[in-house]
Amino acid sequence: MSDGLDEQVLTGGNATPVVRRGGAVHRETGPWTPAVHLLLRALRDGGVTGVPEALGFDERGREILSFVPGETLTDAAPRVLWSIHVLRDAARLLRAIHDASAPLAGDRALVWRSNRHEPAEVICHNDFATYNLIVVGDTLSGAIDFDFASPGPRVWDLAYLAYRIVPFAEDSPDAAELDRAHRLDELITAYGGGFEAADVVAAMVRRLHDLREFTLTRRDATGRLDFGEHAAMYERDAARLTDWSPGLPYC
Template identity: 55%
Template sequence: MHDEALAGGNSTDVRRVGETVRRTSGPWTPRVHELLRVLRGEGVLEVPEPLGLDESGREVLSYLPGEVANYPLPGWLWHRSVLAESAAMLRRVHDAGAPLAGVRDGWQLPSHEPVEVICHNDVAPYNLVLVDGHVGGLIDFDTASPGPRIWDLAYLAYRLVPFVADAGAEAPAESERIERLNLLIAAYGMDYSPAEVLTVMAARLEELAAFTEQRADDTGRADLREHAAMYRVDAVRVLALAS
């Protein structure tokens, strides 16, 4: 049976085995699988189907065919249709998973107030699956937890508008970014202002920096400290744009 390591597994070993994906499970895995079942039951079939655990205790998920944009990010990622389709998919995921928002236990990450939906908490190019240039899937729900819609949308904007410092040479010019942010907000379908999203983005990045610094302490990985430093600098920059 076909068995290969998949790129992008930053925290755990992720392998494709046949038409399934196998990855290290955790105490949060049952809750994540419940979320995936709810999403698919509501017609969001662009997320993996949970298939339980294998004989090694790894979680088993269906494999979503397509292309994932890992770093260095390719130029095709910045097409406006990808931006709009990503926001529209996030809205469908939020709406479909909202019935679980009152379930506060069992998630890997803490809840954020006001709780409205189940946030993915890492909607970014490396977790989007593209098929023929269109967004066809969303993967890696391990860090999902209850929170406000804008918490997820702000991080998607950070990565895909983008506002992240390491987006690469082919990323859209800074002069285009507020226009692209407005397109993202409109495609999601909520009446947020750019300033609201940028303010939440800064808070999200400060929390991410602290989380990443803790992981650096736990693992000794110098690259994580570099990421945390970037998040803090980016948080200051986007907060200035919000004012």
């Protein structure tokens, strides 16, 4: 039975339609949904705040998640989007998510939407980027859209976060004057260390090649030409990163 509330279509990094009904989010499910709900419970049990809570299913069989208030970091003003404290807080939030998810990484009975990547140290968000990070004012408050989560190495997520928040993505707005080497070091330090900058850059290149193939597959399946444009950007960015190291200009 419907509760009579209007549905508002939400934007962000979502691959499937997502709507808000009152104080909850409704979205389509799949074979991966039980694993994602288990992950969200593990995160909350591990003290991670600012992530959705699984609330069950609606009359259409869609999952119901608590709404994380705020705006996506992508939609925030440049002074917020590129602030160093938001970058650090994003790295700390990613570390908390990884640490809380680690006990699930070895459970091969769980079905995930994305491929498993070895070494499977944690459950990777797989899309931990500015469009899935939530801010209230100039403060990072949470992360959304865990639908593509799967087991993988910590650096797999950290590399993609670096790609989007340092940033190294060609389509990043108002980022020309940023000191990328410094921001990458700050990101790694805030995460808790354990990686050299070169490790993260190399993982970025691998991540972008993987993302290019995934995006081309989506283009072929949907006929959407913009997916082909995104794939071409990932290829160009991977080439730039292959030739870049800290101390060199990024262009």
